[in-house]
Amino acid sequence: MNEISGQSRPKHIVLTSHPTGDQKPVPIQWGADSARERGPVIATPAGSGERNTIGSYSGSYSVYRALAVAAGSLDPLHKPDLTNTSPAVNLGPFPQWTDPDRIVSIDPWGHMVGAVFADEIAKGMDVRPTIAVTRARLTVPELQHSDGPKLEPDGKVLLESGEVNVIKIAIEPVWYLPGIAARFDTTEATLRRSLFEHTGGMFSELVTRPDMHVFLPPIGGITAYLFGDIEAISDPAKKLSCRVHDECNGSDVFGSDICTCRPYLIHGIEDAILTTQQGGAGLIVYNRKEGRALGEVTKFLVYNARKRQEGGDTAENYFERTECVAGVQDMRFQELMPDVLNWLGITRIDRFISMSNMKYDAIVEQGIVIDERIPIPDHLIPDDAKVEIDAKKAAGYFTDGQVPTAEELSNTQGRDLKEY
Numbered sequence: 175m176n177e178i179s180g181q182s183r184p185k186h187i188v189l190t191s192h193p194t195g196d197q198k199p200v201p202i203q204w205g206a207d208s209a210r211e212r213g214p215v216i217a218t219p220a221g222s223g224e225r226n227t228i229g230s231y232s233g234s235y236s237v238y239r240a241l242a243v244a245a246g247s248l249d250p251l252h253k254p255d256l257t258n259t260s261p262a263v264n265l266g267p268f269p270q271w272t273d274p275d276r277i278v279s280i281d282p283w284g285h286m287v288g289a290v291f292a293d294e295i296a297k298g299m300d301v302r303p304t305i306a307v308t309r310a311r312l313t314v315p316e317l318q319h320s321d322g323p324k325l326e327p328d329g330k331v332l333l334e335s336g337e338v339n340v341i342k343i344a345i346e347p348v349w350y351l352p353g354i355a356a357r358f359d360t361t362e363a364t365l366r367r368s369l370f371e372h373t374g375g376m377f378s379e380l381v382t383r384p385d386m387h388v389f390l391p392p393i394g395g396i397t398a399y400l401f402g403d404i405e406a407i408s409d410p411a412k413k414l415s416c417r418v419h420d421e422c423n424g425s426d427v428f429g430s431d432i433c434t435c436r437p438y439l440i441h442g443i444e445d446a447i448l449t450t451q452q453g454g455a456g457l458i459v460y461n462r463k464e465g466r467a468l469g470e471v472t473k474f475l476v477y478n479a480r481k482r483q484e485g486g487d488t489a490e491n492y493f494e495r496t497e498c499v500a501g502v503q504d505m506r507f508q509e510l511m512p513d514v515l516n517w518l519g520i521t522r523i524d525r526f527i528s529m530s531n532m533k534y535d536a537i538v539e540q541g542i543v544i545d546e547r548i549p550i551p552d553h554l555i556p557d558d559a560k561v562e563i564d565a566k567k568a569a570g571y572f573t574d575g576q577v578p579t580a581e582e583l584s585n586t587q588g589r590d591l592k593e594y
């Protein structure tokens with residue numbers, strides 16, 4: 175029995191699956207005209223009668239919080255002290271925030287919680303921000319050795335030291351289940367059942383509390399990096415360069431050469447800086463969706479399967495090998511991705527630094543205009559990553575060059591496992 179598991183905490187386990195007389199969830203009106211009318215998203219652990227969501231704050235990190243309580247290092251009744259944590263810049267509101275169909279996977283008011291619900295928090299309500307907005311300075315070695323146009327310091331975005339000034343925003347997932355179901359053209363009941371069954375029954379309220387429609391899933395979130403003035407990001411009269419990047423730890427952080435992720439990401443940062451210096455703005459959205467949201471274990475299994483198959487690792491068989499292991503080619507489901515763009519008030523992207531047809535289609539479907547699509551320059555593609563790029567071009571990814579023929583696909587070959 176640990177000492178800090180507080181005196182006022184109930185000794186018995188409080189099941190949230192069966193509403194009792196003391197539980198009075200605060201209503202949530204998704205898409206309402208203000209944060210106050212919409213209502214607070216309360217995802218404190220079991221025991222609070224005000225709780226009005228399924229799941230818990232902090233996405234996948236909620237599991238570590240549970241571990242900290244079990245280990246006796248965290249008081250289960252601890253509430254965050256939000257002094258001085260408010261956003262470093264003002265952002266919104268935008269018209270998209272009050273359209274219940276436009277944003278379904280994040281809480282558009284998530285960064286304003288401390289200010290909007292200050293009175294309730296002072297009275298003891300445990301409502302927490304799901305978005306945090308701060309500033310940062312980046313050092314990116316490749317920018318100083320770029321093969322592209324030489325970046326000149328401007329003293330504002332790019333400093334003499336080579337450092338880059340940005341606004342960075344961390345966003346946790348907050349899912350409005352009816353809206354998520356609509357995006358995937360399914361019913362809320364089917365979605366709830368699948369989420370319940372395929373997480374090993376992790377959240378029983380998905381099936382027992384149809385009165386609760388907001389779910390904080392235990393998955394990774396989003397980080398947005400903004401270059402230039404915050405007002406310019408949402409101003410359609412100013413040019414916007416944007417890359418939507420899905421996490422690839424092996425390439426992004428460690429420089430692994432089997433894919434183009436880091437070189438394309440850096441190219442996006444470079445273009446964001448250039449566009450900002452020309453009077454526009456830049457945006458990098460970084461989604462925690464490792465290995466096409468299949469995870470690194472599946473990803474590395476696929477690498478082995480690709481490199482050991484008969485005939486070697488060819489572009490011709492690139493997608494098929496993923497499907498053999500994972501059952502699907504891709505699990506990123508770009509349908510939810512445009513929410514962050516809507517949240518930032520974006521209606522137009524001038525330079526879209528991506529070749530993905532799935533990302534392009536999802537954004538355009540949301541009514542956001544994309545002017546120009548910028549493929550990765552050939553000289554940035556590592557040799558071993560040519561398999562991926564050729565396979566993607568053949569599968570419909572954007573290119574301003576030639577789409578490889580069937581013969582060329584079988585000739586684009588990566589390194590064998592024995593060659594490492």
Ligand SMILES: [Zn+2]
Binds near residue numbers: 422425426434435436
């Ligand atoms: Zn990658």
